[in-house]
Amino acid sequence: MKKFIFPTIEKVQISHFSLYKRTDFLDIDLTKDVFCLAGANGLGKSTFITIINFGLTGIVKNPERRFTWYNEITKFYNQSKGFASTYFDGRVSEDDYELAEVTIEFTIGDIKYTITRGFFEPDELRLFKRSTPTEDLIVSNEMTTSDLNELYKTCFTKDVKLAHFDQFVFLQSFVFTFDESHQLLFWDESVMERVLYLVFGVDADKAKLADKYRKEFNKHDSDFRNLQWQITKTRNELNGIMKSVNASKTDDTENIQIYEEHKFFIEKTEEINLEIDKKIIEIKECDLNISDFSLKASALRSEYESIFNKSLKEDIPLERNSEVIKILNDLKLRIYSSKEFDDLIQALVSLIEGQKKDEEEKQEEEYFKQLTSLDLKLSDISHQIANFQSRKDRLIQEHDHLMSENKVLSDKIYDIEKANEEVLRRIHKFKQENDYSNLIKGYEDQISRYSAQKDESSTKRSLVRDELQKLEKVLNQGYISAESDFIPIFNDYAKSFLGLDISIELSTSTRGANLSLNIQNSRRKDAFQLSESQRYFIDIALRMALIELSTESATFLVDTPEGSLDIAYESRAGKMLADFAKSNHKIIMTANINSSQLLIELASICKIERMSLERMTNWTLLSDVQQQESERIEEAYSNIETKLGE
The missing domain is CATH 3.40.50 (Rossmann fold)
Incomplete structure (x- = not known):
């Protein structure tokens, strides 16, 4: 297949x-x-x-x-x-x-x-x-x-x-x-079901439809359970009437939408302000890095100048050269004995000039190495400064964009508040209301609304579940037709790794379609029932079998x-x-x-x-x-x- x-x-x-x-x-x-x-x-x-x-x-x-x-x-x-x-x-x-x-x-x-x-x-x-x-x-x-x-x-x-x-x-x-x-x-049932529909379903469009239905089912199921929880919670609060009211008095949908929109814009503004603060901190970090590297560069330049000047002023010591000392001693003896000493003078001159030349070349080479090393360090620091400056420039652009977004939202908030001041004030006041008669009625109305919404979610969930069951039949048929090829492929890979008899089978539940794993006729429903390496490589075996199929x-x-x-x-x-x-x-x-x-x-x-x-x-x-x-x-x-x- x-x-x-x-x-x-x-x-x-x-x-x-x-x-x-x-x-x-x-x-x-x-x-x-x-x-x-x-x-x-x-x-x-x-x-x-x-x-x-x-x-x-x-x-x-x-x-x-x-x-x-x-x-x-x-x-x-x-x-x-x-x-x-x-x-x-x-x-x-x-x-x-x-x-x-x-x-x-x-x-x-x-x-x-x-x-x-x-x-x-x-x-x-x-x-x-x-x-x-x-x-x-x-x-x-x-x-x-x-x-x-x-x-x-x-x-x-x-x-x-x-x-x-x-x-x-x-x-x-x-x-x-x-x-x-x-x-x-x-x-992971949510992932597995989508994979199964794509691999074993009739076609990719059906898989897309199954994905849509599963999303809708999960939403209605979640709504149903959340509403039931809300009903229970609200009834408990009604029994303890001194607790805060949790429902809105007004049935004016349009005004509620205005209030919620106003709340959304305020929350969005707070999020953007957090991002702006983050960008400011990052920009400051760039400045600190630029400043730090600039100080290092200044210190390196001072060191460079010192070595460079030293290279111009360095004197080459001769007094510790053993050959020079020997010639001077011989010269002193000849002078005292009135003998010719021109050859010693010539040898001394040649020796001094040769030593100076050698010493100067060695010293110049050492200075050159030191200056070259400092040049490389200065170049690297310059690159780092440019890098942080580039990052800073990008962060400033992002900061300015966030500021523009914030301005747009602030204008929207101002417009809503200007046009709906009384509505916003009234709804906010009601949320703080402690009038018991209104409070009791508010709880009762809320319970009625939750119950109606729960029934609606239940109906929608059932309708979507019926559609999913139709697709599950298609999935079952696709799996059965591929089973004779798929299971041997998986078993070969998994058994070659684990060395044990392994089998898998398709199962469906309200949470979706899934493959269940059996090792030595024992079902491994939870991941912790296998060692870490067993979990990983059996899952790799499954993927390889799905790919090969x-x-x-x-x-x-x-x-x-x-x-x-x-x-x-x-x-x-x-x-x-x-x-x-x-x-x-x-x-x-x-x-x-x-x-x-x-x-x-x-x-x-x-x-x-x-x-x-x-x-x-x-x-x-x-x-x-x-x-x-x-x-x-x-x-x-x-x-x-x-x-x-x-």
Whole structure:
């Protein structure tokens, strides 16, 4: 059941990415079955996975937010774009802010794509090419970078056979990537249900509809439960009549809207003021850094001037030269004995001139080294000052923009207050009202409204649930038709890692469709029922099975959770990954260099013909602590490379 044609990545080029300090340009060949970026912790391995996904999708997934925070694929896509600038801001310096970009070359079947995206331009493409064996896509010169991005999304969605681009972003983030956040499919029902509809549903449009219905069901269900809680709470408060009233007296919807709009603008103004304060602090930090570096520069210039002047005034001492002392003693004896001493005078002159010349050359060379070193330090400090000045200028622009927004909101607040002073005063006064008769009536009216709204939510929830059940039947049929292919694929991967009998089955509940996991005929409903390494690699096995089932070829991105692996499972994990790479799919992975057994097993199976190993040390610098272990790191690299070449 090959429903889709997902991208197979062949090359990634990264330009002016400041975190990778050894080079301004990386050209990475990904044509082999397995590409492994190996290195010590903290050097940017996980960032490489994020860069590829950002280039393809235009988003960076916020690791602090689970999918339930968005509860909808489209919302996840749209609201994840803004996190990209936050993520890359600390990894790209001010100097490289405009230059930093990623280019990705990939194929979708026999269609070749090339795209280039700036790291701070999630909705733009700097380059877009698409070519088939028979023709190339002609892109108009009048198209903007935003137009290119929209054209790319349209072509891409059609070529991979999805209904919407955000569906690909969702699958790339939660199925085709196992990243450092280690979010698991098996124990995340909100994600799993969407994945199942996309993979086992009849078509991508039905999956989009299921996503919509699930969002609506969750909303109505949440409203129903919240309203029931509100009814209980309000009744308790009514029984304790001395508590504050929690409902509005007026039924005037328009006035309530005015009050809520006024409240919203005030809250928004407070948020912007916090942002403004933050920008002011950041601008001051830039000023402090500029001032600090300026003082350092001044001190270095004084040192430079001192050394330079010293080089002009330095006298070369001769009185301690043993050869000079010997000639002077001989000269004294000849003078006392009235013997000829012209030859000694000539030898003394020659010696003094030679020594002075040697000493002067040595001293000049030392001064030159010192002055050159100071020049380099001054140049670096000047660069730092320019960097902070550039950041300060950008922050000032952002500060001014926030001030403009604040002015617009303040004007709106003033206009609302001027036109609705009495309404705002009356509603506010009622919220502070302590008249018991009005208070009791207010509680009773509120309970009636909550009850009516609860009944409405219940009705809507039932209607949406009926539609979901229709789609669940379609999902069940799709799963049953694929079960004979899917389960053996998953079992092969999972058992090769775990060494135990494993089975999965489709289950549905009011919370949605899910896959349940059974190990040795024991259901593992909760994640804590497995060890950390078991959870991670069984979930990777599930993703690989889903990929193999749904597409002929694809690229799987894995930020290897090697720190969780028991020693006994390291080689098994390497074999499982190698088996997947044999099935016409590719793996781009990162791994800690100390996870030698996993990488050695992978290298032993794939060899140099099917696997390439990239040293992280070619991209960036080791920390001081890591440099102390450089020999061990080099040994680990060599062991893996030896296995590749055997």
